[in-house]
Amino acid sequence: MLDHAQYDVVVIGAGVVGCAIARRFTLEGARVAVLEKATDILDGASKANSAILHTGFDAPNGSLELQCVRAGYAEYQSIRDGLGLVQDHASAYVVAWTPEELRGLESIQRKAHQNGITDVQLVDAATLRKSEPNLSANALGAAFVPGESLIDPWSAPYVYLRQAIENGAKVFTSCGVTGGEFDGERWCIDTSMGQIRGRTVINCAGLYGDAVDQTLLGEVDFQIKPRKGQFVVFDKAASKLVSAIILPVPSETTKGIVVFRTVFGNLAVGPTAEEQHSRTDASTDEATLKALIADGVAKIPALKDMPVTATYAGLRPASEQKDYRISSKPEQNWVTVGGIRSTGLSGALGIAQHVYGLYAAMGASHERLSDPVRPQANMLSETGPRDWKREQCGEVVCHCELVTRREIAVALSGPLPARSLAGLKRQTRATMGRCQGFYCAARLAELTDGCFDRPMARSITDE
Structure with a gap:
């Protein structure tokens, strides 16, 4: 059951962003409680993704997403060794498969340079094939992005939240939010486990972010439009077929279908981008999976003989706009962190920094922990000390x-x-x-x- 402590901050949602925010606020000295309606953390949008740590090379210029992804990438580097996190410096190629895509590579490089990712360079087909000999001969060229990396998508947020817990935060699972009231100074949140009180609420409810705003604030500034992404995972022998992450030239609506190794030793293809109304339907379908396999084989012909080990799907909490939907309501001690689509894993630590800045701007301040406990992440990478x-x-x-x-x-x-x-x-x-x-x-x-x-x-x- 919930305790009767008075918290500085109540975080609703324990996806990767909620975990990162709980960590940041705890390290800054705040008393933090995290409410998660599922039995286990990372059970919503965060349970299925491509596990890529992005540099932000293709984020919209000047966007909050770019700011958070770059800051998150930098912080991941700084805390990686101390928390035992995994990082496979795989690099990436944005590969052009048509003459039109080939012409578009210059704009990708230009955007990357404008975003501060100045090591992105164009390579011709011969150079690309020398680096990735198993790619189809139909590849016409690529933009090379040295900084893109592969990480463990679950051990990282787990250790973020564990660091929060081991430095004083409280986490309540199977604890759905049903309502609440703000008395002008403090929130009293109604949950399936009882009531909890906190000065400030941070809504990190992901796929239900708009619903939580509506329930507690009575208004909402955005609408979640769930976007399903299906994946196929090939047997571990397939991971030897590529060394870098193989990215497509992105469209207006999606980053497209990626071919990527995992730190667990597999090779995966996905995700799709399917708009739907359901916030829970993460099913897969045979036709889409066959199309994904065909896409993978078209790019890497040797995949034709590789067995598929697993299939899965995840839901991304997209909204009407591309950029993150992060806003504060100082008069209500409230911060909404919504619309975090495909870069949540990369941007989480940077989002946490940004949200703490919004919180500080409300007049809150704490004494930062001088020597916080630093737990070690679970080592599940094939190349790590298992x-x-x-x-x-x-x-x-x-x-x-x-x-x-x-x-x-x-x-x-x-x-x-x-x-x-x-x-x-x-x-x-x-x-x-x-x-x-x-x-x-x-x-x-x-x-x-x-x-x-x-x-x-x-x-x-x-x-």
Whole structure:
């Protein structure tokens, strides 16, 4: 149940942006509470993405998105080693496949340079093929972006929120917001677990950001228009076919379909960009997945013989505008952080900096922590020091992803204990390998007995 403490800040939503904001405010000395309606954190838009740390080379010139992505990228570099975060300096090529796209590469380079990403350069087809010999001969040239990187999309926000917790923040899961009132100085928020009080509310509700504004403020300045992105994941042998991230020339509405390695050793193709009304439908469909596979094969012909390990879809909280929908209402001690589309993972730390600036402009101030606790992120990257290589790790429970019994135990008992199979996957990658849980599900059911809100059998059926 909720406690009766008086918080400086109540963050609604524990996606990657909410986690980063909780961390920033806690380190600045604020008393922070985080409310998440799902059983586990990262259960909305943040559970499915392409795991790319963007430089901001193609963000709209002068936009808040560009500001936050650049600041987030820089902060990730500065905290990476201290928190044990992963970064694969893969680089990227924005590849032109038609004469029209080839002509458009100069504008991409120009925008990148205007955005301060001055190392972006154009390369011809021969240079591109020398670097990426498995690309189709139809590739006509590319813009080379050295700074684009691959990261772990879940361990990073987990450690952001763990750092907040270990420095005093409180996190309440299965805690949906149902209403609230502002008395002129402080908010009293009604939730499914009772009431909680805080001076300032930060709405990071993602796919439900507009709904939360409407419920608590009685008005909303934007509308979330969910955009589905489907992905296919090829077997780990496919990751050897490319070294860099293969980006398309973007359109007005989407960054397009990307071919990218993951830090977990796979190769993925996606996402699509499908407008829909549902905020929960993250299903995949056969026709779209076949089209994604065909797109991947057209770009990398050797993928034709590679098996697909997994498919998934995620929803992005797009709005009517391209730019982020971040605004403050000082008279109501309120900040809305909405419309964070495809760059939330890259921009999260920068968004947190920006939001703290809005908060400080309201007149709030705290004493920054002088020596904060620095937890270590879960190491799930194939190239990192994995737990199975250490002594006394226990049995290997998931052989496809080499997940140990000790890793399972830590995920079930840590400061953010997994309360569902989906949450356990994000903390350990159990069942996310080639067999998709066929061989390890029974053992996992034994190890998680009594730990989940829904037993393993029902969780697998739901997914």
